[in-house]
Amino acid sequence: MKFQIGDSIDSAHCTALKHEFLRCExxxxxxxxxxxxxxxxxxxEETGNTTSIAGESRFLAYKTYNAYTRFIHHLYEFLVGALARETGNTGQxxxxIAERYIMGHANRILQGKRSALLNGTAPSWENHISAYAESVPAEFAQEFRKFRNKLSGHVKHERSTMSLSRFYSTYHQYLYMLYWNCLDHWGSHRNKEFPDLREITDFSVLITSQEHP
Incomplete structure (x- = not known):
């Protein structure tokens, strides 16, 4: 379905985008x-102040893994939703196309950081330029989509053999840049009270009244 910025579909789409980013955050x-x-x-453990218990360590890894895969899932969905708004089309x-959009967005953010560091306009808390590669790895968006699909989106046999640790080590910097770039506009801190997300925040399991024919 085609829509235009400011119409009713766009308004509903923005509510869905807000919800998705809040889930990501x-x-x-x-x-x-x-x-x-x-x-x-x-x-x-390294200082000898405690000992490792296998079951507890596995449970902590499980909880950390689940939170990070949800982060990947919701960030990817938010970015694809943002692309849908830019194109004015709710279709699949x-x-x-999604990968090209994500790569372009990530590279713009990275180049902006590098330029600010090189011309001396970066904030004092920013990392040294050596922390940033000259460009985002060519396979980043494809890997982002693959890990979103197989670790969170769909139940696939590859899930138990794909290393989220390796993915985190290689690509987290770029995910975080994308997340941080969206946080100022879409994050929860923008509202003094929790936003009205229509049916999302109207949801209740408490039925207070019932209409009769």
Missing amino acids: EAFKEFESFATTMILKKQA IDAH
Whole structure:
């Protein structure tokens, strides 16, 4: 379905985008919490202040994994939803078009960071330019989509053999740049109170009244 910026479909689409980014933000914050626990636990083990219990370590890894795969899923869906708004079409977006959009967006953010560092306009807390590659890895968007599909979107046999640890080590920087770039406009901090998301926030399991024919 075609739509235009400002019409009723666009308004509903923006509500869905807000919901999706809030889910992304929620997943990332949960991931941060579990990841911090994992790091502190590892540090304590290395200093001899605690010992590792296999079951507890596996459960923590499971919770951290789940939060991060939800983050991947919701960030990918949000970006594809943003592309749908840019094109003004609610129809299915071809995977290759989505990948080109994500790659272009990620590279623009990366080049913006590098330019700011090179011309001295970057904030004081920014990383050194050596922390940033000259371009986003060519396979990034394809890997992003693959991990979204097989670790969160669909039940596939590859899930138990695909290394999320390797994916995190290789690509997290670019996911975080995409996330951070959207956070200022779409994040929860923009609202003094939780936003009205129509039927999403009207949901209730408590039936207070019932219409009779």
